[in-house]
Amino acid sequence: xxxxxxxxxxxxxxxxxxxxxxxxxxxxxxxxxxxxxxxxxxxxxxxxxxxxxxxxxxxxxxxxxxxxxxxxxxxxxxxxxxxxxxxxxxxxxxxxxxxxxxxxxxxxxxxxxxxxxxxxxxxxxxxxxxxxxxxxxxxxxxxxxxxxxxxxxxxxxxxxxxxxxxxxxxxxxxxxxxxxxxxxxxxxxxxxxxxxxxxxxxxxxxxxxxxxxxxxxxxxxxxxxxxxxxxxxxxxxxxxxxxxxxxxxxxxxxxxxxxxxxxxxxxxxxxxxxxxxxxxxxxxxxxxxxxxxxxxxxxxxxxxxxxxxxxxxxxxxxxxxxxxxxxxxxxxxxxxxxxxxxxxxxxxxxxxxxxxxxxxxxxxxxxxxxxxxxxxxxxxxxxxxxxxxxxxxxxxxxxxxxxxxxxxxxxxxxxxxxxxxxxxxxxxxxxxx
Amino acid sequence: xxxxxxxxxxxxxxxxxxxxxxxxxxxxxxxxxxxxxxxxxxxxxxxxxxxxxxxxxxxxxxxxxxxxxxxxxxxxxxxxxxxxxxxxxxxxxxxxxxxxxxxxxxxxxxxxxxxxxxxxxxxxxxxxxxxxxxxxxxxxxxxxxxxxxxxxxxxxxxxxxxxxxxxxxxxxxxxxxxxxxxxxxxxxxxxxxxxxxxxxxxxxxxxxxxxxxxxxxxxxxxxxxxxxxxxxxxxxxxxxxxxxxxxxxxx
Numbered sequence: 001x002x003x004x005x006x007x008x009x010x011x012x013x014x015x016x017x018x019x020x021x022x023x024x025x026x027x028x029x030x031x032x033x034x035x036x037x038x039x040x041x042x043x044x045x046x047x048x049x050x051x052x053x054x055x056x057x058x059x060x061x062x063x064x065x066x067x068x069x070x071x072x073x074x075x076x077x078x079x080x081x082x083x084x085x086x087x088x089x090x091x092x093x094x095x096x097x098x099x100x101x102x103x104x105x106x107x108x109x110x111x112x113x114x115x116x117x118x119x120x121x122x123x124x125x126x127x128x129x130x131x132x133x134x135x136x137x138x139x140x141x142x143x144x145x146x147x148x149x150x151x152x153x154x155x156x157x158x159x160x161x162x163x164x165x166x167x168x169x170x171x172x173x174x175x176x177x178x179x180x181x182x183x184x185x186x187x188x189x190x191x192x193x194x195x196x197x198x199x200x201x202x203x204x205x206x207x208x209x210x211x212x213x214x215x216x217x218x219x220x221x222x223x224x225x226x227x228x229x230x231x232x233x234x235x236x237x238x239x240x241x242x243x244x245x246x247x248x249x250x251x252x253x254x255x256x257x258x259x260x261x262x263x264x265x266x267x268x269x270x271x272x273x274x275x276x277x278x279x280x281x282x283x284x285x286x287x288x289x290x291x292x293x294x295x296x297x298x299x300x301x302x303x304x305x306x307x308x309x310x311x312x313x314x315x316x317x318x319x320x321x322x323x324x325x326x327x328x329x330x331x332x333x334x335x336x337x338x339x340x341x342x343x344x345x346x347x348x349x350x351x352x353x354x355x356x357x358x359x360x361x362x363x364x365x366x367x368x369x370x371x372x373x374x375x376x377x378x379x380x381x382x383x384x385x386x387x388x389x390x391x392x393x394x395x396x397x398x399x400x401x402x403x404x405x406x407x408x409x410x411x412x413x414x415x416x417x418x419x420x421x422x423x424x425x426x427x428x429x430x431x432x433x
Numbered sequence: 434x435x436x437x438x439x440x441x442x443x444x445x446x447x448x449x450x451x452x453x454x455x456x457x458x459x460x461x462x463x464x465x466x467x468x469x470x471x472x473x474x475x476x477x478x479x480x481x482x483x484x485x486x487x488x489x490x491x492x493x494x495x496x497x498x499x500x501x502x503x504x505x506x507x508x509x510x511x512x513x514x515x516x517x518x519x520x521x522x523x524x525x526x527x528x529x530x531x532x533x534x535x536x537x538x539x540x541x542x543x544x545x546x547x548x549x550x551x552x553x554x555x556x557x558x559x560x561x562x563x564x565x566x567x568x569x570x571x572x573x574x575x576x577x578x579x580x581x582x583x584x585x586x587x588x589x590x591x592x593x594x595x596x597x598x599x600x601x602x603x604x605x606x607x608x609x610x611x612x613x614x615x616x617x618x619x620x621x622x623x624x625x626x627x628x629x630x631x632x633x634x635x636x637x638x639x640x641x642x643x644x645x646x647x648x649x650x651x652x653x654x655x656x657x658x659x660x661x662x663x664x665x666x667x668x669x670x671x672x673x674x675x676x677x678x679x680x681x682x683x684x
Binding site for chain 1: 485
């Protein structure tokens, strides 16, 4: 597919109302467009865009694609054991399979709006985007037409993961993947979002929003696997709200795209809440991953642990900016934040900006960021067993990510992520003497 | 067919540590090198295995006639050399099973895949023989292993890779007596007319369990005395100090 001649840029095209959508939703779209026009584009002076490559934010040629006629997506095979899977090509539903326990609502957003309007409304884009991309979240709000709405009622356990594939098809197009997951009291659910494309998606964008709500005692696991083609770009804004005694685990993998930015906010909103924020990024060529995180402890006895691991080849680049905020009343908080970079090339660049703001007593907090190259004694050990230098470096680099992946504590999910990582390592051609 | 070190001069950062060392380990024999701290024992193992921190000034090391010093580290291993490390590295995130598998795979011709079923069968039987719990296959290489577990893991790799010559660098250090016995048993089970051993050790203790054919004493970067297994006992009884006296009297 080639670019649509004379298509109107996403920056200028007012989306308008969506046929069949409830009134509140169309009002929300309208408000989103208004907000988008009001907010400035990120600039050099925006602290939240420090070190960012602003030149990547070029939407002049980017437009909404026509409704896809595709009969399927070409994404990953996915998981063998799953509860449901949905596939979208440019936000058009192309695949649907569901084997969920009774009471679980797992529907494409357009259908959820028709059938469960009030429930969607109660949770839809309720949290403000505060980590820099408010303008793009507004653009998403104005344009979003589809996505997934997943609601797990009280006490229901969804054993196997729900998979959602978002496929980008075509040049210079933009899609607005949306995932809203509400895990009710003491429920359990795992959702995997795949963001993929082939090389035809040159100049294309995914501007994704995913909101996660873990109500009291719930266990919510969310994975975003970003493996877009090397000429596509992505912004993903992730808001997680963790209730009393609930556990949220979010994992982001970056292997694809020219540039991807993820903003992840986790709000520990109930006492005893627990949040794991995990990420693995493997950059090569000129790929760039820009990650901004916020661990907001708003309740006592809350726990958060962030571990981001980046492996950087060639001239790839990362920006990590992480803030831990502990509110005045959030006593007995444990908050940890670690970002580690493995520099596989002298030309790669890692920027880290950890931040800490503690307003309560009785708090255990730590943050740390390191960048190092491969350990020579490990390399020697592997080579002394006959493993070639190239293979030895690859094994060690792959092993570096495992610390974060193993925190998923679920063999099937770990295998899935490792398979994406392994594919990425196969694409890496290092010249090693 | 031997591992031959000839008039080797080598060191690190300009300091010559090995000063004219010559040694021949024929296949089928077990040679022990004993020596006090700082005599050059570990340097010898590093130089033979090709550690790039160490520079060879002159001399040669050959494996069945092949020039080892011309080979890269990994090539030496594939040529049949095995170094059991004194301090094996920990490799986070790389499972022990994948590590050994990669080492075996590297010995196969390009395009040929290791038979995974046969590999695990072989691995498990050797782990059983060494008393290594099977959960160690999934654990990261040496990460969080005790001293004894690390050394057993070295012997496991040695058994799996089936080398022609084994250089064991202070394998007994940090081992309790039970672990020492297991390690020695592993080594003894590998003794064969097709394999040579060079066992580097500070103490005679290991040689109670692995009986050497020859014992060499390393001091000041060269072999100062060679003899049979009784030499080890003599060293144990008299300490390394008598070497100094002897050197003095013969000087």
